[in-house]
Amino acid sequence: MRVVIVGAGDVGTYIAEDLAESHDIAVVDTDGERIAELESRLGVTAIEGDGRSLDTLEAAGIHEAGVVIASTDDDAVNVMVCGAVRNSTDAYTIARAKSADLYETWQTFDDALGIDLMLSVDRLTAAALVRTVALPGALAVSTFADGGVEMAEFELGSDADLVGESVAAADEFPSLTFAGVIRNGEVHVPSGETVFEAEDRVVVIGSPSSVRRFARRLAPGSTLDPDDDVVVVGGGTVGTHIAAILEERGYAPRLVEHDPERADALDEELESTTVIEGDVTTAGFLTETDIDEADLLVGTLDDETNYVLALLAKDIGVAHTAAIVDESAYVDLFEAAGVDVTVEPRAVVADETTRATQDYADEAATLERDSAEVLEITVQSESVLAGEALVDVAHDLPEGFVVGAIVRDGSLTTPRGGTVVQVGDHVVAFVDTDVLDEVAAAL
Structure with missing residues (x-):
């Protein structure tokens, strides 16, 4: 897919780096040296010019673009870019916004601004910080299915009581799935016989309360409770x-x-x-x-x-x-x-932007230097999962894929082999990025 990024600052560069391998990227900026460096390093198309100019946008290929991202440091410029794109193409437009007032205006008059998705820097930063501080021991935390499902990644220290224990023995949380283990940089989908080792990075998917209980087991007293100061x-x-x-x-x-x-x-x-x-x-x-x-x-x-x-x-x-x-x-x-805990607003917005460009999932979160992703998909009738028990479709999907949670009519189901997936279910799954394309095509 053609993706046009207007603005090659920290956020735009981060987005370009994240998408360059999977999409056809054009980057627009007034700084010729900056975009020339991106062109040389990432193989993107570099267009020097003002993104508010229709000629510049056309040179970047907006008529072939599926997504146009306005990521400059100037909110007004971002609005103008999206407006110009909307008047000329059907591309999906994403705008970065620092102004809280502008974000409120967009929520009320979104069609008038020509922006399909506005990402509020302050709101996203605040939400990311609260998610992370609620589980101080977690390396990464993301929510799915309107907050009903949580994914968290933890590293096992040498003194963690989980070390030396099997997944089957550790499976004491009714609404939690041990979805993945990243060991020495390699992604593994654990079985019941998998034994945890020191320095493993363990990815769990489940209800927020179960994830919190798991975090407490790893490090008693490490989680933040509502009665804390x-x-x-x-x-x-x-x-x-x-x-x-x-x-x-x-x-x-x-x-x-x-x-x-x-x-x-x-x-x-x-x-x-x-x-x-x-x-x-x-x-x-x-x-x-x-x-x-x-x-x-x-x-x-x-x-x-x-x-x-x-x-x-x-x-x-x-x-x-x-x-x-x-x-x-x-x-x-x-x-x-x-x-x-440290939170970088630019990185948060860039991550959210790249998530919004994914065309194979409702939501996606990347783990451990792009080695794995956690996806949320809404099951359609043509999906290999539709109407099937998970155990029966295992042979149709590659190794490196596991369903971590299913949300149906607002209720969370912890998947087991006999669980039958229905059309309309929201499925949250862990996927090794080596098989992501194959999984996306099947789902």
């Missing part, structure tokens, strides 16, 4: 979204905001959140407000302040820390300082 520092858009999502999950967080007027507004807006007015950089503030007793502190300010805040939090005894990190180059620095 969570402090969010920064009442900007991201911090506010984080607090709101935590509220939806039953938490009652505390939020620190230095601006008095903003603090008053947030106190009215957020129902279960305690808003604290103050400056975290002021000496003694963290201990005076009992933030030193927090189970988790989340920094949503600028990178430098978040870094200092995380160091101070660790020093005074905060159990876990998390931070939004805007500059990718700083991630290693944060991790070396002991910050438990």
Whole structure:
């Protein structure tokens, strides 16, 4: 499929790198040197010019494109690009947006803007952070089927009690499937006889509660519970979204905001959140407000302040820390300082964009350097799964594929060999990327 990407900054480059092997990519940017480097390194088509120009877009091949992605740093430019594409082609348009107001406008008047999918940087960042901090021991967490199914990847330390145990013996969670094991970079679909080894990366799929119970078994006390003390520092858009999502999950967080007027507004807006007015950089503030007793502190300010805040939090005894990190180059620095969770907004948006371009699944999440994917598909009548028991269709699908969960009419079913898949079921499956094309064709 032809995919046109307008904007070759960090997000556009990330998207191009992720899609170059599987799609015909054209990248548009005003920076000739940047796109020339992408052309040389990735084999994409480089078009130097302004993406708001129809001539430039036509040179990039929008009339042959299935998807056009507007990923510049300027929201207005992204809207204009999508509008120009919509007026000329039937391509699916995706726009990156930093403005919360613009996102709200799109939700109300989506057809008017010519944008099929708008990705709100702040909303996606907040959701990604909350998913990850809820399971601090997880390497990756994604949700499917409108939040009814969760996938998580964990690495087994040498002292994990799962090491040396078989899958059959460890199968004590009724709504959980051991979907995959990544060992020494190789993907394995485990059987009941598979024995877990130290440094295995284990992928589980199931209900959020079962995934949480599994995480507790691996590291007792590592999960975040609704009655834990969570402090969010920064009442900007991201911090506010984080607090709101935590509220939806039953938490009652505390939020620190230095601006008095903003603090008053947030106190009215957020129902279960305690808003604290103050400056975290002021000496003694963290201990005076009992933030030193927090189970988790989340920094949503600028990178430098978040870094200092995380160091101070660790020093005074905060159990876990998390931070939004805007500059990718700083991630290693944060991790070396002991910050438990870091989230990069650009990477989050880029990942969500590449997921939206997949034409073989409703949702998709990539694991371990593209070695495996977790897919959500809606079963159609022509699918090899339709009307069949899983044990009977096993010979029609390659090794490296396993169904992890089935959602039917809003109810989760943990699949077994005798489970019959029906048309309309939402199937969440683990797939080795080596057999992804074959699986996609069959499903």
